[in-house]
Amino acid sequence: MSPPVTPTVFIDGAAGTTGLEIAERLSARTDLTVATLAEDRRKDAAARAEAINDADFVILCLPDDAAREAIALIRNDRTRVIDASSAHRVAPDWTYGFPELVGRDRVAAAARVSNPGCYPTGFLALVAPLVRAGLIPADWPLTVHAASGYSGGGKAMVAEYQNAGAPAFRAYALGLGHKHLPEMTVHAGLAHPPIFAPAVADTYRGMLVEVPLHLRALPAKPSPAQLHDALAAAYAGQPLVTVAEPSPVVTIEENAGTDRLTLRVCADADGDQARLVATLDNLGKGAGGAAVQNLNLMAGLDPLAGLIV
């Protein structure tokens, strides 16, 4: 009997921070074949075009411009794409690769899947179900604070922290513009972008995303328990997402090195104020883990294969 045909997966950008993470997760898999380009050919457009068109699945781990170029190299209607960059996250002809929010079936059937951004994964996981449930109005002025491990800035930031030394904690995007705002707005169903206050911490990987809420100011005046229950209902049966009980301390390391996403509704004793808190790994559910999760669904493979749950 001939062996089953396994899908071929080409990682474009496999030498980068996200690409290496995905290659590591796929390295022990026997249900797919990973195609690679040698170091001296990995940026050669002709070699990449051949690898892309030979592959059943391509995972783009590239800067946005290079990701757009890679899409233009596709000359067939068989190759399916997962793009880890922010080039296509609000593009109408792409599926947003957040199966817990958009539905597994939509991701499974899609030819073009855009992986969510790392910060938006935490923000959307907290906020989108609450907007859908009518507990947060679509035009509510939201704020999101977040801290990321420095691998979130790719090879250049990793080198900055590991070779040169960099601040223990630094706020950035203080001009109040950030490439993640469009996807946060669109996929949460918001009328306006939130205020986004990101920071980088002196730790390699991990992420903490927080949305503070004045509960009594909200039209629905939800209790913390209502918010918790709405999130728990939205993610029931989702193996990567946990809605945990509140905790007085939450660390950026909580889910570092895993593909888990943990959500909490922390509140004061009177239920007047809440801090919605998400922890994830920027390279896990925030990038590489999400790409592998989407690949498994698109290829009809074991949904948890290669994931660190």
Ligand SMILES: NC(=O)C1=CN([C@@H]2O[C@H](COP(=O)(O)OP(=O)(O)OC[C@H]3O[C@@H](n4cnc5c(N)ncnc54)[C@H](OP(=O)(O)O)[C@@H]3O)[C@@H](O)[C@H]2O)C=CC1
């Ligand atoms: N780091 C993270 O936590 C996350 C990253 N992402 C997204 O993933 C993508 C990759 O990010 P990241 O891995 O951090 O970035 P890196 O800078 O670490 O890696 C990018 C890789 O792409 C390669 N590359 C650049 N241009 C080309 C090209 N034209 N052809 C082939 N290869 C090319 C680079 O080559 P070289 O090695 O020579 O520089 C590098 O190896 C980005 O779009 C980012 O937004 C998404 C979520 C989280």
Ligand SMILES: CC(=O)N[C@@H](CCC(=O)OP(=O)(O)O)C(=O)O
């Ligand atoms: C710490 C840091 O610099 N983080 C990056 C976001 C991570 C990233 O580039 O990835 P995605 O946009 O694809 O999620 C930033 O703020 O631009």
